[in-house]
Amino acid sequence: MAKHKVGLIFGKFYPLHCGHIYLIEKAISQVDELHIFLGCEASRDKQLFDKSHLPKQPQISDRFSWLKETFKDRHNIHIHVLDEAGIEFYPNGWQDWSDRVKQLLTEHKIIPNVVFTSEPQDVKNHEHYFGCSVTIVDADRHFMNISATQIRENPYKNWSFIAQAAKPFFVKKVAIIGQGRFCELPIQLANIYNTQYVPNGYINYIEREISTRHNYLSECDYIKIAMLHVERLTKAVETANKLIFTSIDFETLAQYYRQIFEKENDVLQALKNSYQFDLVIHEKDLKSQRSQLEYFETVSKKVEALLI
Numbered sequence: 001m002a003k004h005k006v007g008l009i010f011g012k013f014y015p016l017h018c019g020h021i022y023l024i025e026k027a028i029s030q031v032d033e034l035h036i037f038l039g040c041e042a043s044r045d046k047q048l049f050d051k052s053h054l055p056k057q058p059q060i061s062d063r064f065s066w067l068k069e070t071f072k073d074r075h076n077i078h079i080h081v082l083d084e085a086g087i088e089f090y091p092n093g094w095q096d097w098s099d100r101v102k103q104l105l106t107e108h109k110i111i112p113n114v115v116f117t118s119e120p121q122d123v124k125n126h127e128h129y130f131g132c133s134v135t136i137v138d139a140d141r142h143f144m145n146i147s148a149t150q151i152r153e154n155p156y157k158n159w160s161f162i163a164q165a166a167k168p169f170f171v172k173k174v175a176i177i178g179q180g181r182f183c184e185l186p187i188q189l190a191n192i193y194n195t196q197y198v199p200n201g202y203i204n205y206i207e208r209e210i211s212t213r214h215n216y217l218s219e220c221d222y223i224k225i226a227m228l229h230v231e232r233l234t235k236a237v238e239t240a241n242k243l244i245f246t247s248i249d250f251e252t253l254a255q256y257y258r259q260i261f262e263k264e265n266d267v268l269q270a271l272k273n274s275y276q277f278d279l280v281i282h283e284k285d286l287k288s289q290r291s292q293l294e295y296f297e298t299v300s301k302k303v304e305a306l307l308i
């Protein structure tokens, strides 16, 4: 019987990109079982974020879920979190680091035959510390010419390389709030940026209610509107191209509620605090603009600045 081959891959996946996915797919084509180790070290990870242009810091749970989602239903690809706390940073901590890896290998009864990497300078150390062979995959990055450093430096310029599962984390959310022709701006911008416009649940709800029942909203209706909007935003983010646009945010919805019922609502307050928009533009704040074109140009510039 052919020997059962077990492979290892180490990485920070900060963030997961198509080059990593290529390495993993190439590796699993050569073994029966592949174990991916997601290396995490709080101060190093924070430093990487501080030096980056990422809009927010990916947590271990984000990086883990990108891998999990990308390789879901692949029973022979296993993902492990490798806690690198207290170990000298690469390349100065090979002994301690490999001991930490071996501890995990023992816990999970993993006996590796091969390490896959695209870093030729690590071959000797992998061979020495793990006593197995090393297969180099595309050291020159011919197939997928990208690195996580390049993505951290400019995530929006390198958008097409970010793993599909990781993209929602980086999508910027824009609410452009106003009346009349101002309402068209989020739709126009979604068109220009080739992305999703999320219809305003508030307006849709009012229209539906007026045609069916009555022309006023209850306290409970506001919660339903908010939930509908969360659902729509969440779905839109999954397939968005860098940005999504809508015409209401939760702060404004909570404000409408406060004006009508003269009190706060816990659900709306919680949404206002937890669902952050990256840019909220109110028509009333742009009153110095005179024409639709001026509105268009001012808003466009603010949106463009989000992607730098």
Ligand SMILES: NC(=O)c1ccc[n+]([C@@H]2O[C@H](COP(=O)([O-])OP(=O)(O)OC[C@H]3O[C@@H](n4cnc5c(N)ncnc54)[C@H](O)[C@@H]3O)[C@@H](O)[C@H]2O)c1
Pocket (backbone or CB within 6 Å): 010, 011, 012, 013, 014, 018, 019, 020, 022, 023, 038, 039, 040, 084, 087, 088, 089, 090, 091, 092, 093, 094, 095, 097, 116, 117, 118, 119, 137, 138, 141, 144, 145, 146, 147, 148
């Ligand atoms: N403390 C130490 O001394 C020590 C020693 C060895 C390893 N480590 C740890 O191992 C991990 C190594 O992570 P990393 O920095 O290599 O992670 P990474 O996420 O940048 O890369 C993961 C893997 O993908 C490969 N890769 C990247 N871009 C590619 C592309 N375009 N095409 C094909 N393959 C590509 C890399 O070569 C690497 O093998 C870290 O967690 C590090 O701390 C630590």
